[in-house]
Amino acid sequence: MKSKRAPKRAELLRINRFLSMCGVASRRKAEDLLREGRVIVNGRKVSELATRIDPSRDQVFVDGKQITRVHDPVYLVLNKPKDTITTVKDERGRATVMDLVRTRDRVYPIGRLDRNTTGVLLLTNDGDFAHHLMHPRFQIPKAYHVVCDAPVTTADMRQLTEGVILEDGTTAPASLTVIPRTRGKEIGITIHEGRNRQVRRMFEHLGYEVVKLDRVAYGPVTKTGLPRGATRRLTHHELRELKRLAGFED
Numbered sequence: 001m002k003s004k005r006a007p008k009r010a011e012l013l014r015i016n017r018f019l020s021m022c023g024v025a026s027r028r029k030a031e032d033l034l035r036e037g038r039v040i041v042n043g044r045k046v047s048e049l050a051t052r053i054d055p056s057r058d059q060v061f062v063d064g065k066q067i068t069r070v071h072d073p074v075y076l077v078l079n080k081p082k083d084t085i086t087t088v089k090d091e092r093g094r095a096t097v098m099d100l101v102r103t104r105d106r107v108y109p110i111g112r113l114d115r116n117t118t119g120v121l122l123l124t125n126d127g128d129f130a131h132h133l134m135h136p137r138f139q140i141p142k143a144y145h146v147v148c149d150a151p152v153t154t155a156d157m158r159q160l161t162e163g164v165i166l167e168d169g170t171t172a173p174a175s176l177t178v179i180p181r182t183r184g185k186e187i188g189i190t191i192h193e194g195r196n197r198q199v200r201r202m203f204e205h206l207g208y209e210v211v212k213l214d215r216v217a218y219g220p221v222t223k224t225g226l227p228r229g230a231t232r233r234l235t236h237h238e239l240r241e242l243k244r245l246a247g248f249e250d
């Protein structure tokens, strides 16, 4: 039997978010549709941008056409193996991360990991959310395990922490730890930026070769218990925390 309970606030979506999830328009353009009086909810014109709707009950029309959700948002984490390319399709036919993701949903990677970097890679079909996570304003912490070809000196550790001058600017402060019993060759580093090949370039700048690079965490999401090459859905807790870090509101 269908429950008659009122929906919880968390189940309601901002109308512009709903319209963007249905592929009608970006969130910003959806606000224009509201302002222009083109959106009708349950028979009433809606222009208030903060309006929230219940997608399972409310009837939404834009320009007289009923809007239905094409797909539910999907949020996955893949434990990426080596030798896979972070792209949806590779023109040269090389193995991509998409070969490992078994879902009919049209997800795509959030950001990228180098071909030989392993570990936490998020995927989604939620464009707004992906955009927020990648925006430099929301500095989501990303933690890496780096294996170097030589022990990292204390002076270099300090420099990596404070910032390294790369060709696209000085890196923001990072936190570092030496992994015990590795004679200083293995380092844990957490950065808040997402520049191309950033971690490798930081170490290479100081004369080290990065032998292995593994992303162990992206914000609250880790690969603990997830075998290489496997995917799982994010938990509610992980998703809530990521949304909070990315200043993202449904």
Ligand code: URA
Pocket: 112, 113, 114, 115, 117, 196, 197, 198, 199, 200, 201, 213
């Ligand atoms: N930094 C790198 O150098 N490579 C990655 O894949 C991710 C971060």
